[in-house]
Amino acid sequence: MVTKAETYHVPVLLKESVDGLRIKPGSIYVDVTFGGGGHSQEILARLDNNAHLYSFDQDADAEENFHPSTAKAQQFTFVRSNFRYLKNWMRYYGVDHIDGLLGDLGVSSHHFDDETRGFSFRFDAPLDMRMNRRAGQTAADIVNNYEEEQLADVFYLYGELKSSRRIASELVKTRSQKQILTTSDFVKAVEPIFKRERGKKEIAKLFQALRIEVNQEMSALKEMLVAATELLAPGGRLSIITYHSLEDRIVKNMMRAGNVEGKIIKDFYGRTQSPFKLINNKVIVPSNEEQERNPRSRSAKLRIAEKL
Numbered sequence: 001m002v003t004k005a006e007t008y009h010v011p012v013l014l015k016e017s018v019d020g021l022r023i024k025p026g027s028i029y030v031d032v033t034f035g036g037g038g039h040s041q042e043i044l045a046r047l048d049n050n051a052h053l054y055s056f057d058q059d060a061d062a063e064e065n066f067h068p069s070t071a072k073a074q075q076f077t078f079v080r081s082n083f084r085y086l087k088n089w090m091r092y093y094g095v096d097h098i099d100g101l102l103g104d105l106g107v108s109s110h111h112f113d114d115e116t117r118g119f120s121f122r123f124d125a126p127l128d129m130r131m132n133r134r135a136g137q138t139a140a141d142i143v144n145n146y147e148e149e150q151l152a153d154v155f156y157l158y159g160e161l162k163s164s165r166r167i168a169s170e171l172v173k174t175r176s177q178k179q180i181l182t183t184s185d186f187v188k189a190v191e192p193i194f195k196r197e198r199g200k201k202e203i204a205k206l207f208q209a210l211r212i213e214v215n216q217e218m219s220a221l222k223e224m225l226v227a228a229t230e231l232l233a234p235g236g237r238l239s240i241i242t243y244h245s246l247e248d249r250i251v252k253n254m255m256r257a258g259n260v261e262g263k264i265i266k267d268f269y270g271r272t273q274s275p276f277k278l279i280n281n282k283v284i285v286p287s288n289e290e291q292e293r294n295p296r297s298r299s300a301k302l303r304i305a306e307k308l
């Protein structure tokens with residue numbers, strides 16, 4: 001398989017996350033976030049002839065990074081879908097268990113670098129931000145139609161922005177005059193608030209919050225983790241890289257407690273009942289060298305767990 005990974009996206013914690021799967025002969029693996037194909041390529045390189053890899057991505061651009069013209073092509077299946085449908089797709093392919101699942105959550109560098117998709121305030125573009133452009137609400141739909149309070153909640157919850165109420169109120173005022181349709185319209189509406197604060201960093205958080213809401217990233221993650229927990233065979237591994245504190249909390253809850261809420265369930269003897277054994281108690285973060293080389297990796301956290 002040849003990928004455009006170098007320009008599309010530089011894989012983060014590549015060795016650590018794939019080592020975390022502890023790949024075994026004849027087994028079935030899933031990469032739920034194909035992107036530029038960096039992690040998938042590394043997994044494929046480690047598979048023996050009887051093993052298989054299913055890779056998901058909901059973005060049509062990612063599918064273009066897959067070129068099935070190599071020896072390993074028959075051992076690879078690309079699934080152009082949201083990973084929240086993991087269980088249905090595995091059923092469709094007749095797979096009743098998997099031996100490892102890797103997730104490298106969020107968006108790829110390609111999303112930020114594509115001038116037309118609306119993920120970055122560096123470019124003027126339609127306010128879209130959908131990873132899957134065939135479905136769902138765009139960022140403009142949300143900004144123009146959510147109630148003021150709903151908008152404030154999104155910015156507070158996913159962007160941790162203290163000024164979320166003022167931002168929401170400013171957006172509602174602006175949209176009552178004229179719809180907010182582009183990244184520039186959006187930035188222009190909120191800029192007066194941020195000038196007095198930390199400017200670009202805050203606007204980046206605002207874009208992140210909106211993107212998480214557009215793509216319903218937290219609910220997709222929860223559904224996928226529940227399905228993965230059911231599908232994993234005993235001894236199978238979850239290896240998940242997160243970039244946002246809420247994502248990390250959901251992953252940690254599932255690995256520690258066996259549910260995404262983190263509700264600890266104890267047995268008769270008071271022992272915690274979890275379907276997983278933690279492989280790393282402390283999160284794994286990129287080395288200083290990786291963080292220098294790839295600034296995007298700086299917020300990455302890797303957690304690995306094994307199904308009991």
Ligand SMILES: C[S@@+](CC[C@H](N)C(=O)[O-])C[C@H]1O[C@@H](n2cnc3c(N)ncnc32)[C@H](O)[C@@H]1O
Pocket residue numbers: 005009010011012032033034035036037038039040056057058059062081082083084104105106107108131220221
């Ligand atoms: C951080 S990138 C993965 C990069 C990849 N590991 C690599 O090394 O090139 C995340 C990818 O997952 C995809 N993605 C995010 N959420 C998804 C979801 N719920 N379902 C399917 N794909 C998703 C995005 O479209 C993006 O291409």
